Every structure is written in C-alpha cells, then in structure tokens.
Amino acid sequence: MEIIEKIDELREIVKKWRLEGKTVGLVPTMGYLHEGHKSLIVRAVAENDKVVVSDFVNPMQFGPTEDLATYPRDLDHDAKLVEDAGADLIFHPEPSEMYLDDFSSYVDMNTLTKGLCGKTRPIHFRGVCTVLAKLFNIVTPDKAYFGQKDAQQLAVVKHMVSDLNFGLEIVGCPIIREEDGLAKSSRNTYLSPEERKAGLVLSRSLKHGKEAIEAGEKDATKVIGLITDEINKEPLAKIDYVEIVTWPDLKEVSTIEGSVLCAMAVYIGKTRLIDNFIID
Ligand code: PAF
Numbered sequence: 001m002e003i004i005e006k007i008d009e010l011r012e013i014v015k016k017w018r019l020e021g022k023t024v025g026l027v028p029t030m031g032y033l034h035e036g037h038k039s040l041i042v043r044a045v046a047e048n049d050k051v052v053v054s055d056f057v058n059p060m061q062f063g064p065t066e067d068l069a070t071y072p073r074d075l076d077h078d079a080k081l082v083e084d085a086g087a088d089l090i091f092h093p094e095p096s097e098m099y100l101d102d103f104s105s106y107v108d109m110n111t112l113t114k115g116l117c118g119k120t121r122p123i124h125f126r127g128v129c130t131v132l133a134k135l136f137n138i139v140t141p142d143k144a145y146f147g148q149k150d151a152q153q154l155a156v157v158k159h160m161v162s163d164l165n166f167g168l169e170i171v172g173c174p175i176i177r178e179e180d181g182l183a184k185s186s187r188n189t190y191l192s193p194e195e196r197k198a199g200l201v202l203s204r205s206l207k208h209g210k211e212a213i214e215a216g217e218k219d220a221t222k223v224i225g226l227i228t229d230e231i232n233k234e235p236l237a238k239i240d241y242v243e244i245v246t247w248p249d250l251k252e253v254s255t256i257e258g259s260v261l262c263a264m265a266v267y268i269g270k271t272r273l274i275d276n277f278i279i280d
Contacts, residue, residue: 026141061127205230
C-alpha cells in the first residue's frame with residue numbers, strides 16, 4: 001500500500017493500471033478513518049481491481065468559523081486501516097498541491113445544496129463538489145463510494161455526476177453505527193464522555209420517527225414534532241435542523257409518501273452531529 005502526495009505521480013500509476021485493463025474504485029475521505037470508512041473501502045475492494053482512498057482535509061468545504069484547524073488527523077492510523085481493508089493506495093496531497101495560488105474555478109449547484117446542511121453551511125457543498133470534481137478528474141475512477149450518513153452529500157454528488165457527465169458510478173453505502181446506535185463519525189472524537197452519551201439522542205429520536213412512519217403516520221410535521229420533542233429532552237443538545245424531504249430530490253414534504261429522507265443536524269455541546277434514515 002503506497003501513500004502518494006503528488007497528482008502527477010498518481011496519474012502515472014492510474015495510467016499503468018488502465019493499460020493493464022484494471023478497473024479503479026475511489027473512496028474519497030478526509031481521513032481519521034473509522035469503521036464507516038472501512039466498510040466503504042472493503043466494498044470498493046470487492047467491486048474493483050484497484051482502489052484509491054483519498055485522505056485530504058479539504059479546506060474549501062469549511063466555513064470561516066468551522067473546525068478546519070482542529071479537524072482530527074492521523075495518517076499512520078489511516079494507512080493501517082486502508083492496508084487492512086485491502087486498498088492499493090492513499091492519495092494524501094497537501095492543500096497547495098490541490099489548490100494553486102491562482103485557483104479560481106468552482107463547481108456549484110443551484111438545487112439540492114440550499115436546504116438541510118446548506119442552510120447553516122452555505123459554502124460547504126461548493127467545496128465538496130469542487131474537490132470531488134478534481135478527484136474524479138485525477139483518479140478517473142469507474143466507481144466512487146459514499147456513506148449514507150451524509151445523505152445530502154450523496155444526493156448532491158450523484159446529481160453533479162449526472163449534470164456534468166462524469167463517467168463514473170456513485171455507490172451509496174449504509175450508515176455504520178456504534179453498538180449503542182451513534183453513527184460513526186470522525187467528529188465523535190470531539191465528544192466528552194458526557195456528550196458521547198448525550199449524542200445518542202440523534203439515533204434514538206430518529207428511531208421514534210421511523211417507528212411512527214412505519215406505524216402509518218403520514219404527517220411530516222407530526223413526525224418532526226415527535227423527533228424534536230425527544231431531542232429537546234436532552235439538555236446538551238441543540239437542534240440545527242430536523243427535516244423530512246423527498247429522496248433523492250430533497251424537496252420539502254408535508255405528507256409522507258414515496259421515498260423520503262428524514263435528516264437532522266444537532267449540536268451536542270460545540271460538536272455538530274448529523275444522522276438520518278431513508279424510508280420507502
Ligand atoms: O464526506 C467527506 O469526508 C468529504 O465531504 C469528502 C467527500 C471526502 C469531500 O472532501
């Protein structure tokens with residue numbers, strides 16, 4: 001398993017793989033890898049001859065008051081996990097390798113990025129789309145793998161790939177949870193033991209909402225009410241949003257029918273956590 005920092009070097013390696021007729025999978029990450037990432041890598045390894053894991057904390061997708069400086073990083077740990085999962089290569093560029101001083105081209109989207117996380121993170125998806133467009137151009141993968149925990153990101157990336165005719169398949173993979181239900185996230189490491197317990201309110205309240213829908217509740221406002229009531233019982237929790245939208249178009253719904261995404265972002269102390277479920 002190699003760690004490559006330079007775009008040209010990576011391109012040469014991929015070129016060689018292509019000449020050998022190999023298929024290539026990409027797992028884009030910001031590092032500090034956990035079991036959720038590992039599940040994506042394992043799936044990519046099963047479905048492709050060669051797998052690249054990008055490990056890049058993308059400055060462009062962080063707002064000025066967000067956690068870019070403190071975002072956890074541990075390349076040695078990541079390298080071990082990637083090797084164990086069977087991938088071939090980590091792409092770990094410096095920000096200056098990805099964004100030259102005169103960088104001035106962006107990929108943005110009018111729909112899908114304005115609601116949910118886009119409301120409080122207005123520049124986030126522009127940064128995500130731009131870095132992914134670059135990674136897709138550099139790696140030219142056949143398939144790229146994304147977790148459903150960032151459901152809005154998954155919908156946005158699929159739409160971008162279709163809009164801009166990137167010739168690859170986007171594969172969405174299930175949320176991986178801790179045994180007690182907390183969705184795995186690199187940001188869980190920010191939580192104190194007390195906050196870690198409080199963080200369970202996300203999966204617990206979503207479970208209530210899902211059960212209500214499964215029992216026949218079709219009124220989105222009522223389901224959201226059930227969920228927010230549960231979250232508000234937790235003193236350390238502060239709701240950013242709880243919403244039910246169509247999946248994958250992310251349009252607001254009042255009556256629950258067809259495929260819907262129920263998504264939330266909740267601050268536990270200073271840490272913003274997200275979680276969701278999709279129901280048909
Ligand atoms: O989900 C993430 O970790 C990031 O948003 C991604 C897709 C790697 C782009 O930087």
